[in-house]
Amino acid sequence: MIVITNSNITDERIDEIVEQIERTGVQAHVSRGTDRTVIGIIGKAEPTLAEHLRQLKGVENVIKISKSYKLASRDFHPDDTVIEVKGVKMGGEHLVIMGGPCAVESPEQIDEIARLVKAAGGQVLRGGAFKPRTGPYSFQGIGVEGLVMMAEAGKKHGLLTITEVMTPEYVDVCAEYADILQVGTRNMQNFDLLRKLGTIKTPVLLKRGFSATYDEFLNAAEYILAGGNPNVMLCERGIRTFETYTRNTLDLAAIPVLQQLSHLPVISDPSHGTGRRELVEPMAKASVAAGANGLIIEMHTDPDNSMTGDGVQSLFPDQFANLLKELEQLGALVGKRFDTPKEHAEQFATWVK
Amino acid sequence: MIVITNSNITDERIDEIVEQIERTGVQAHVSRGTDRTVIGIIGKAEPTLAEHLRQLKGVENVIKISKSYKLASRDFHPDDTVIEVKGVKMGGEHLVIMGGPCAVESPEQIDEIARLVKAAGGQVLRGGAFKPRTGPYSFQGIGVEGLVMMAEAGKKHGLLTITEVMTPEYVDVCAEYADILQVGTRNMQNFDLLRKLGTIKTPVLLKRGFSATYDEFLNAAEYILAGGNPNVMLCERGIRTFETYTRNTLDLAAIPVLQQLSHLPVISDPSHGTGRRELVEPMAKASVAAGANGLIIEMHTDPDNSMTGDGVQSLFPDQFANLLKELEQLGALVGKRFDTPKEHAEQFATWVK
Amino acid sequence: MIVITNSNITDERIDEIVEQIERTGVQAHVSRGTDRTVIGIIGKAEPTLAEHLRQLKGVENVIKISKSYKLASRDFHPDDTVIEVKGVKMGGEHLVIMGGPCAVESPEQIDEIARLVKAAGGQVLRGGAFKPRTGPYSFQGIGVEGLVMMAEAGKKHGLLTITEVMTPEYVDVCAEYADILQVGTRNMQNFDLLRKLGTIKTPVLLKRGFSATYDEFLNAAEYILAGGNPNVMLCERGIRTFETYTRNTLDLAAIPVLQQLSHLPVISDPSHGTGRRELVEPMAKASVAAGANGLIIEMHTDPDNSMTGDGVQSLFPDQFANLLKELEQLGALVGKRFDTPKEHAEQFATWVK
Amino acid sequence: MIVITNSNITDERIDEIVEQIERTGVQAHVSRGTDRTVIGIIGKAEPTLAEHLRQLKGVENVIKISKSYKLASRDFHPDDTVIEVKGVKMGGEHLVIMGGPCAVESPEQIDEIARLVKAAGGQVLRGGAFKPRTGPYSFQGIGVEGLVMMAEAGKKHGLLTITEVMTPEYVDVCAEYADILQVGTRNMQNFDLLRKLGTIKTPVLLKRGFSATYDEFLNAAEYILAGGNPNVMLCERGIRTFETYTRNTLDLAAIPVLQQLSHLPVISDPSHGTGRRELVEPMAKASVAAGANGLIIEMHTDPDNSMTGDGVQSLFPDQFANLLKELEQLGALVGKRFDTPKEHAEQFATWVK
Known part of the structure; x- marks a missing residue:
């Protein structure tokens, strides 16, 4: 730490x-300059020291040289974290594909989509049961019932499942039905939720807040890790900028940056990152080329009639299937292994009794 | 609504x-243009219609002409909302001052600061018992104990109290001890928290998310109003921009904009809005000149040693007292009444037994 | 400078x-920490040293402690700069009002508006002869002819004149006709234009680039100052953020910040800063309360038919006149002197032969 | 156009x-709604009509349905523009690589770098002779002399050359020595410069302003096209956001968006887009995967000692060569043809007498 x-x-x-x-x-080392004096601090400072010094009279600035997060840092954990659930590996050289609708709507809908995700080569079924919505009068999801439908579809088709959890009190029920829990962009700094997720071992896909810096993002992950849950994946899903043509600005540099700063897997969300179906394919490819450890993509059999209105960013099933074929080739060029459906089938066979 | x-x-x-x-x-009215065709929709559409239409093939854009919030809108409620608690009026022509430390630290600290806030002419004592912090290793507040200390100081000195609530399960205990509940910037879209606050009648100071648009902000307020709690105040506390010299960019145009779009009181927070003590005074004055219904300002007797590190943006007691005198004069020029300590004393005398 | x-x-x-x-x-002072090593640099470093060091292997970061601008800095010039033109003082305790249409349209238009600006108490007539427009098919201004019309109106009514100059080759002709030259937001980093303006003595109102940091803004001013022209005024005119309800986000904290960092006068532009007529009044008041040295405000006798389409942010003459009365009172509260028309008349009487 | x-x-x-x-x-078609009335405009409106209507009393909003640019639009020119200079094709299926130092420093430096760019398979040599710099005391480039050095190096090694032009008066001399002229991010809305570039036929690489929307970017291109120069390439080089870890946020979605809206080639600049050497490779790959028509990349033989301080984002020659091999493979997967050095040699042989 340096005090100016x-x-x-x-x-x-x-x-x-x-x-x-x-x-x-x-220890404090004083260097008197012609203009300002600089005090270097040597040794392991208490976490609150910088905050304390910054408010002293005579102090212009305090610069932290060490990072404020530790468990999330690659300095602390040089090897890639690889999370394994029911034989599916996420992180390192594995390229994982999570696909599915914005919201679970009915048993038939989620079953059919699960079948298509699996057939295309995906490993994880996504679907929302609880939906965070800007206004109170929008469709808010079908709740626990949706969790049950999705769990059944995942089991039947040999897919892991991922769903969003919005509040600490729903963590346990979501973890009962889903294999991976997702924290949405608006909840990245819902610290009570993060603390609760630190108390379980279910993997968490933590989405970047739409205006969060890399440092804030990794500090949010640190809350979960510090609580005792080492299974965290980071998800870049677009940030808010002045450009409104796209729903968000997908910050693909976040992929290599986060992989350098941290050992945690980094997943990209080209659906929310762009908000436009025709941009999902190029941004999915770009994400893989940039080194992403996986993708989470919206796909719907009838996007015209999706209940959340997010159909506009959902791929049609054939687009999804074609994209996955292309991603497999691209992945090979950048050292990412695309685990195939056959392998999944075997993995699941060993797992489902 | 218009479909293009x-x-x-x-x-x-x-x-x-x-x-x-x-x-x-x-009803749908079709206007065929030389280039595009426009479909106007007449009548009271369901809230989800726009979302549905946007995802249809052949639709380029859907423009909502009516607002997505209703109870928060001035169209619906033309007169200013004035919230009264224990005789203190907030909204309309009343200029309310909320002052105090970032965090409650001890009974002595909060008692002394309460005394100074009251003496300077403030009406509300602010202080955090639960603190949202970017990293898990920072000071997180002293919890319920702090609520008790603050309630006592408020009662003794004849001040209302305001404190932040971070999670639905703490709403009841916070409402037991504090007169006003604050929702922090990171929780503006914590929808479960907003829903819970809609079930009580305690006034809520809703802080704008640091990257929330006016529309999202008013929709967040709508969650609380729609739940049945009409006592909502909006707080502009700075937005995140490319400029990093200030902690945030205080968007003062939000004050007249929100007052035009909505009937709810608008409070300004120049402390978090700038993050620098020397900017609090000019931005407080500018807020009043822009028409704010009140201010929330950090003040500390010993900012060098505040526990949260926010001392750097806290006023010293004499600065706070001098500022309030100037704000009273400024308020008079823009039609805002600054209720004086004497009036408060009488108000509280009638209220405390 | 510090090397980490x-x-x-x-x-x-x-x-x-x-x-x-x-x-x-x-000199270099090395402090070895437990984690990183810090090298402090003492003495007067060459301007390019930081840039050079930043690219060395082994260097993580270089932090400049001294500022990159000098002539614009208050460290270098502690007293407020007051610019005087034909008896009108700008800077320090003087509050200057610049008013007029977006574009000069005809001799009658500019004459009538000049009369109204003067009657209301303004000191400077604004008007564009060359207009920077986003698209090539929009109205681009009437050119030199407009300069002549405006100069005549200014002379007749006893007003200084200000107009925008867009390219180095037009600096001389603009300076021949106008008393103050304005650099628009899109040209803040048009370095050839800035260099040319450094070679004359005509005062320059430099508008902040809509995405420029304070540091970049002051460095742009430094180009003009370093060239030999000390008469620079800084103008905050709104920055680009994610909020699109207003045309820009008027960053009023820029006023006290720039006044602390620099000795140059700081003018606020609530017209472009908001883009909405109904917000001009509250933001003009807020600017004065925040300590602005002056305002530049669009006013038009027939805003419905302005040629640039900026009528939507232009005040009507009566609004302009009423606002100036209120600003005079507000200015008095914050130590700003509003030079009255009578004083102007005398100033101009001594000046116009 | 729609008036609300x-x-x-x-x-x-x-x-x-x-x-x-x-x-x-x-023609105007009126649709009276329960709440607001909408007026649809049918027929070819004058470019300034929207601006005019927006300022009328009673008008809340005017929405343009047609685009404000025409020549840059794919609606107007459905096929990809392919620009050919001395046999090198840019646009469509051709993937063009522009490499070289930030600034031309000496004949030896630019000759050696040209040799390396050619050997690696690049087609265009980049290098700055005039440098736009934030502060007046930074190195400003070596001027016309640098143009001569670069032209010689390009000719000797069979490379096209590209250099930045900053002001209208230097357009002719830059066009005399360089094959492609670059407009920098700070000059994207330097309309006099754009107009001047419209009067020649030399291809222009127009960089996106760091806070320009897609619409503003295409309108800037329209200035050049409308002047009569059809040879415009668009360059995404990163936008300014709240994230400061990277120098800019490279907005890769701009690539497919601009290719959909326009027929002009889209080039990506991962060097300025990230400002960090270690991010250039992943972002270059991601750009190609997203469909870029080319890349402009900084490479330096001695980045530690570059004169501009941009060495921190320059690749070493071996990194540059390795990257180009990988980009060739990636390009093949997304339908982009990487013209090889052998082909270039033949192209240039036919051209240089």
Whole structure:
């Protein structure tokens, strides 16, 4: 940590600041410049020291050199985290595909979509039972019933399932039915939810807040990791910018950046990241080329009549199937292994009794 | 609502879309242009119709002309909402001042600050017992104990109290001790929390999400109003932009905009809106000049040693007192009445037994 | 300047970096931390040293402690700059009002508007002869002819004039006719234009680029100052954010921030800053309360038929006149002197022969 | 075009608006809704009509359905534009690679880099002779001398050359020495420069303003096209967002979006788009996977000592060569032809006498 003082600070005040610093058990090295004085702090500072120093009189700025997250950092855990659920591996060289509708609507709908996801080579079925909606009068999801329908469809077709959980009190029931829990972009800093997810072992797909920096994103992951759940995946899903033609701006540089800063798998969401069906295919390919560990893609058999209105960004089943074939080839060029349906079948065979 | 079709749509497809629209009980008026065709929808459409139409083949865009929120809209409720708690009025011509520390730290701290807030002419004591923090290793607040300390200080000095609530399960206990509940910027779209707050009558200060549009902000308020709680105040507290010199960019145009779109009181937070003590005073004055119904300002007796590190944006007590005198004069120029401490004393005298 | 090294840097590499630094004639102080090593640089470094060091292997970050601009900095010039043109003072305690149409349209139009600006108490007549437009098919201004019309109207009614200059080759002709030259938001980093403006003495109103940081803004001013023209005014005119309800987000904190960092006058433009007539009044008041040294406001006698389409943000003459009365009172509360028309008349009397 | 009226508009006022519209020679269709009235405009409206209507009393909003640019639009020109210079094709299925240093520094430097670009399979040599710099004290490029050095290196090694032009008066000299002219991000709306570039036939690489929308970007291209120069390429080079870890946020969705809206080639700049060497490779691959028609990449033989300080984002020659091999394979998967050095040699042989 480095403390930069005001240009007109007195020697006396510098001494007082040094004393405050050293009282906490670390060392302070003072470098007097022609203009400003800089105090370097050596040793393991308490997490709150920077916050404390920043508010002292005479201090212009405090710069943290070490990161504020630890368990999420690659410095701490150099190897890629690979999460395995029922034989499906996520992270490292494995390219995982999560597909399905925005919302679970009926047993028939989710069953048919599950069949198509599996046939195309996907490994995970996505679907929302609880939907976060901007306004109170929009369709809010069908609730626990939807979880049951999706669990059955996943089991029948040999797919893992992922669903969004919005509030701490629903974590347990969601974890009972789904293999992976998703935290939505609006809840990335719902700290009570993150803390609750730290108490279980179910893998969590943490979506980046639509205005969260990489640092805030990794700190949010740190909440879950620090609670004791090591199974966290990061999901880039587009950020909010001045451009409104696309629903969000998919920040693909986040993929290599997060993989450098952290060991956690990084998944890309080209559906929410663009909000337009015709952009999902190029952005899915770009995500894989950038090194993504997986993709989460909306697909619907009847997007014209989806209940959430997100049909506009859902692929048709044939588009989804064709895309997966292309992604397999692209993945091979960047060192990503696309586990095939046959392998899945065997994995699931060993798992389902 | 207006539906704009693709330029190459067939007449047949237009007829199909019109049929779908009219099946929902509204009328469709088709205007064929040289380039695109436009379908106007007349009558009271279902809330989900726009979402449905947007995903139809042949539809390029759907433009909502009516707003998606109703109870929060001034169209629906032309007069200013004035919320009264224990004789203190908030909204309309009343200028309310909420002051206090970022976090409650001890009984002595909050008592002394309450005394100073009251002496300066403030009406509400602010203080956090539960603190939302970016990283899990930062100070998280002292919890329920802090609520008790603040309630006592408020009662003793004749101040209302406001505190942040972060999760639905804590709403009841916070409402037991505090007069106003605050929803923080990161929780503006924590819909379960908003729904829970709709079930009580305690006034809510809803902070704008740091990347929320006005429309999303008013829709978030609508969740609380639609639940049955009419006592909502909106708080502009700065948005996230490319500028990093200030902690946030305080969007003061939000004040007149929200007052035009809505009847709810609009409060400004120059402390979080700037993150720098020296900017609080000019931005507080600017907020009042722009028509704010009140201000929420951090003040601390010993900002160098605040536990949250937010001391850097806290005013010293004398700065706070001087500012309030100036705000009173400014308020008078823009038609805002600054209720004085003497009036408060009388209000509270009638209320406390 | 501070150099922060990578965590895995070798001692040998540190020595090489130190050697490179010291070869430029400054001193390097090495502080080895438990994690990273920090090298403090003491002495007057060459402007390009930071850029050079940032690209060295082993260097993680370089933090400049001194500012990259000098002539624009208050450190260098502690007193407020007050620019005087024909007796009108701009900067310091003087509150200057610039009013007029978006574009000069005809001699009658600009004459009538000049009369109204003067009658209301304004000191400067604004009007565009060359208009920067997003698309090539929009009205581009009437050119030099407009400059002549505006100069005549200004002279007749005793007003200074300000107009936008878009390209270096038009600087001389614009300076011949106008008292103040304006650089538009899209040209804030048109460095050839800035350099040319540095070669004259005509005051320049430099508008902030709609996505420029304070630092970039002050560096743009530095181009003009470094060229030899000390008469620069800074103009906050709104920045681009995710919010699209307003045309821009008027960043009023820029006013006190720029006044702290720099000695140059800071003018606010609530017309472009909001793009909506009904927001001009509250934002003009807020600007003065925040400490602005002046305002530039669009006013039109027939906004419904303005040629640029900016009528939507132009005040009607009576609104303009009423606003100025209110600003005078507000200015008095924050220590700003509103020079009255009578004073102007005398100033101009002494000046116009 | 659609005009949406205020909710409280009178029938009389609607009639007046309709009359104003029809006086311009187009038809107005009125649809009265329960809440607002909508006026659809049919026929070819004058470009300024929307601007005019927006400022009328009683008008809430005007929505343009047709685009404001025409020559840049794919509606107007359905086939991909392919620009051919000295046998090198840019656009359509051709993948063009532009490589070289940020700035031309010496004849030896540019000659050696040209050799390496050619050997790796690049077709265009990039290099700046005039450099736009945030502050006036930074290195500003070596000027015309640099143009001469680069032209010689290009000729010797069989490469096209591209360089940035910053001001209208330098367009002719830059066009004399370089094969392609680049407009930098800060000059995207330097309309005098764009107009001047419309008067020549030299191809122009127009960089997106770092805060420009797609619509503004295509309107800027329209200035050049409308002037008579059909040879425009669009370059996505990163936009400004709240994230500061990367220098900019490379908006890769811009590639398919611009290719859908326009027929012009779209080039990606992963060097400026990220500002970090280690991100150039993944973002270059992602750009090709997203369908880019080419890339412009900084490469330097001695990035530690580049004169502009941009070495931090420059690839080393071996990284550049390896990347091009990988891009060739990726390109093949997405239907992009990577013209090889051998082909170039033959092209140039036919061209250089």
